[in-house]
Every structure is written in structure tokens, then in C-alpha cells.
Amino acid sequence: MAGMWILGIESSCDETGLALYHDRRGLVAHAVHSQIDLHQAYGGVVPELASRDHVRRIVPLYRQVLIEAGIVAGDIDAVAYTAGPGLAGALLVGAAFAESLAFSLGRPAIPVHHLEGHLLSPLLSADPPDYPFVALLVSGGHTQLMRVSAVGEYEILGETLDDAAGEAFDKTAKLLGLPYPGGPALAALAGQGRAGRLRLPRPMLNSGDLDFSFSGLKTAVLHAVNKGLDDTGRADLAAEFQEAVVDVLTAKSLTALRQTRLQRLVVAGGVGANRRLRERLDVELAQRKGRVFYPELALCTDNGAMIAFAGAQRLAAGRVAARAGHEIAVRPRWPLDTL
Ligand code: KG4
Ligand code: ZN
Numbered sequence: 001m002a003g004m005w006i007l008g009i010e011s012s013c014d015e016t017g018l019a020l021y022h023d024r025r026g027l028v029a030h031a032v033h034s035q036i037d038l039h040q041a042y043g044g045v046v047p048e049l050a051s052r053d054h055v056r057r058i059v060p061l062y063r064q065v066l067i068e069a070g071i072v073a074g075d076i077d078a079v080a081y082t083a084g085p086g087l088a089g090a091l092l093v094g095a096a097f098a099e100s101l102a103f104s105l106g107r108p109a110i111p112v113h114h115l116e117g118h119l120l121s122p123l124l125s126a127d128p129p130d131y132p133f134v135a136l137l138v139s140g141g142h143t144q145l146m147r148v149s150a151v152g153e154y155e156i157l158g159e160t161l162d163d164a165a166g167e168a169f170d171k172t173a174k175l176l177g178l179p180y181p182g183g184p185a186l187a188a189l190a191g192q193g194r195a196g197r198l199r200l201p202r203p204m205l206n207s208g209d210l211d212f213s214f215s216g217l218k219t220a221v222l223h224a225v226n227k228g229l230d231d232t233g234r235a236d237l238a239a240e241f242q243e244a245v246v247d248v249l250t251a252k253s254l255t256a257l258r259q260t261r262l263q264r265l266v267v268a269g270g271v272g273a274n275r276r277l278r279e280r281l282d283v284e285l286a287q288r289k290g291r292v293f294y295p296e297l298a299l300c301t302d303n304g305a306m307i308a309f310a311g312a313q314r315l316a317a318g319r320v321a322a323r324a325g326h327e328i329a330v331r332p333r334w335p336l337d338t339l
Contacts, residue, residue, distance in 0.1 A: 004077040006315070007065075007101075008308025009058070011094030012086025012114050013140070014038075014045045016057040017304030020069040020076075021312050027124055029068035030305040033057045036181060043180050044170075051089035058097050065304075076105060080311020083111030084331030085141065091330035099326040110311040110320050115142060115336045117306035118268040120151070121295035124309050129264045129293040134256045136249065138277075139269030140166035140183075143249075144336070145210050145256045148266070151310075151317045156337045157256050158210025165245055165271045168214035172221050172241050176234055186238050187274055193235030195243035198224060202247050210252050210259075217244055242276055250280045254288075263290035273300040 003024040010017035019030035035053050039045050066072065081098035084091060095111070102109035119135050122128060132149040134157070143160040163171065166183055173182025178189065200220050203213045224237055253265055265285060271277065272294055281292045299305055314320050 004312070004315070005069075005071060005075050006308045006312045007062075007076050007079045008304040008306070008311060009079065009081040009094045009098050010114070010117070010302050010304045010307045011054040011058065011090050012082045012084070013090060013302060014050055015302040016054050016061055017302055017307070018058070018061040018065045019304035019308045020065050020071070021305065021308035023312055023316065027305050027309070029065040030303060031061045031064050031068070032303050033061060040180055043174060045087070047087045047089055050087060051093055054090055054093035058093060062097075073101070073105060076101075076107060078102070078108045078110055078311060078315060079105075080110040080112050080307050082114045082117065082307050083329070084114065084334035086114055086332060088330060088332045091332065092328070095328050095330050099328045103326040108320065109323075109326060110314060112307050112310045112314070113334060113336060113339055114307075115139070115144075116154075116339065117310045119146070119148065119154070119266070120310050120313060121268055121299045121306040122266045122293040123313075124299060124305060125293070125296055129266055129291075132260075132262060133264035133266050133293070134253065134260055134262050135266040135268060136253050136256075136272075137269050138165045138249065138267070138271035140164060140170065142269065143212050143214070145252060146336075147256075147260050147262070151313045152319045152339055154336055154339065157259070158212065158252065160212040160214060162213050162215040163218065165212070165214060165249065166269070168218055168245060169271065171218050175218070175221050175225050176238060183270060183274070187242060187276070189235050189238040190242040190276070191239075193232070193237070193239035195236070195239040197236045198233065198240050200224075200237075200240050200244045202244050205248055205251055210256055212248060212252065214245065217241065242274070246274070246277045246280050249277060250284055253281065254284060257288075257290060263288070264293065265290065266293045268295060268300070270301045273297060
């Protein structure tokens, strides 16, 4: 079949993700290796271990997706990879592999912004949103509200002034003695507790803008933990923490929709997997005759599919910057609104 095959490579943090996207057939193959087991003993991601593990996994995963898609290397038309933001060493593994492969095949390599990958990932679902939409991007490193008018047209409406929502989940989980990765563990504990029995603040809920702040919440949790908690108390505190984060994310998303006069909300990034957040947004948007769009659950956390897709969208929109050669360069810090 004619059309284009885009290989996607993600290696910005603790997941190695490879995928093959075809512009007519859609997502045909994708494989992710998570490093959770590797970092668990350390309570968080150890950058050097992450880089080394990407080196070990990337070629086997690449072979795996080729076999799954039933194609050979020569069939690949372009190689998209995460060029930032993320851990420098981890990013370099994906960049070096992608640029070298593209060079050897005589095909273009497309550096992709990790958050653009998350942002566009709901468009990979069976029932994708139309542009324009408001995007709530909630990952481990970022919390942003954006107005998205087209591929590459992102206006930041608000963002966190300190910790990201996922980071707050992770740090709070640590305070409660939960294992890495903290977000899902905290959400599970919250399911056993009741919000409201212990009270936590809703930072910046009424700040009048679309910015967030989550570091104070973590401090409030620390005070509660220091007073001493039994198992019920821990679960109640987890539930209250989750409710506080969800309250703020929901309220600000609704304000962003009102301000932009839009009715479609896209939620992307790891925290978008949170069940309570989804419940609340679904109810609130339904009441306003709006709609929330999520990526497939498997594509909420880091993966190569979203990178392949973002690369394909950029190619289709003619938004791939011309490059002289195959320089291997990454951008550990890279503001999305400079794209
Ligand atoms: O998007 P992502 O996979 O990686 C980054 O680009 O950062 O997001 C990871 C973040 C972590 O902070 C993790 O704790 C959080 O997403 N997370 C969750 C849940 N699943 C993952 N937070 C709350 N509830 C969840 N169910
Ligand atoms: Zn991510």
C-alpha cells in the first residue's frame, strides 16, 4: 500500500517507546518498555541508569515493531524522535539512534517536542476532537492550559508556577511512604479513603488567572504526616490530596473554556490517566454541553506512538524545519510556545 511509514521514538525519561504510524492505516505497531522495576529501589528515576537502559532496549524494540508491522527498514519514510524536553542523556540515546537510522536510510529525521506528542495523542483515538480545542497538559514535568488551533499553533493560557501536578502526586506519594511511581500508587490509596475528613488547601483556586501552584499542597501534606497518621488517616489524606488537585485542575479548565469560548477539552499527559480527574471533567463538561477527549489509556503515559503521530502531523502540515544534515542535538529544556 502506498502512503508513508513514520517510525516514532521516545526516550526522554523512564520509558523506551517505539512505534510505526502509517498515514493511511493509522497506528500499526507500538511497543513500550517501562523502567519502573529499574528505578523502584531508588524511589525515583536515576538518569544514568535510565540512559543505559534506553541503550539496551532501543534496538530490540525497533526490531519488534518492524516485525509487528510486517515491514523492513527500507520501507520507513521518516524517523520522528523526542528531542526534548527531558533528561539529556536519555534523550541523546533516542536522538543518536534516530538520526543515524535516518542517515543510513537516506530519509528525514524529525525532532519532536515531547509535550506536542502528548498534546496531539488524543487525535490518535477512534473519535478524535476537531480543532480548535483547549488542552490541559498534565505530566510529571508540566502543567499547562493551552489553546490549540492547529498543529504547531499553541497558545499558553496558564501554567504551574512551581511543581507540576504529576510531580506533586509523586512527592506526596513519597511523603506517604508509597513506592515510585507515586501517581498511580497515590490514586490507588485515595480510592480507599474519603476526601474531606482531613482538609487541604486548593492553591490558587480563586487567583483569577489560569496559573497553578502545587508545592504548598505538598507542604500541607508534610505537616499532616508529621502529626502522625494511622492507615485510615493516610488513605483519607491521599483522597483529600487527589480531590484538591482535581478541584483546581477542573476549575481552571472550565475557566479556560469560558475565556476562549470553546467547548472541547483535551486532556493529555500521565495525570490524565487519573480516574477521579476523568470522572469530574466528564460530569462538568456534560453539564455544559461540552466534551472531554482523552488519549487511549495506553497512550496517556510516555510512548513512541504519540511521537510518530506528531511527526506525521508535522510532515502533513509542512511544518518540519529544513535541516542541513543529521546533527545529533537534544533540548533538555524547550518551551512549547517557541515551536
Ligand atoms: O506524561 P508522563 O508519563 O511523563 C512525563 O512526561 O512526565 O507523566 C508521568 C506522571 C507522573 O508524575 C505520574 O505520577 C503521573 O504522571 N501519573 C498519575 C497517574 N498515572 C500517572 N498521576 C495521578 N494519577 C494517576 N493515575
Ligand atoms: Zn510525558
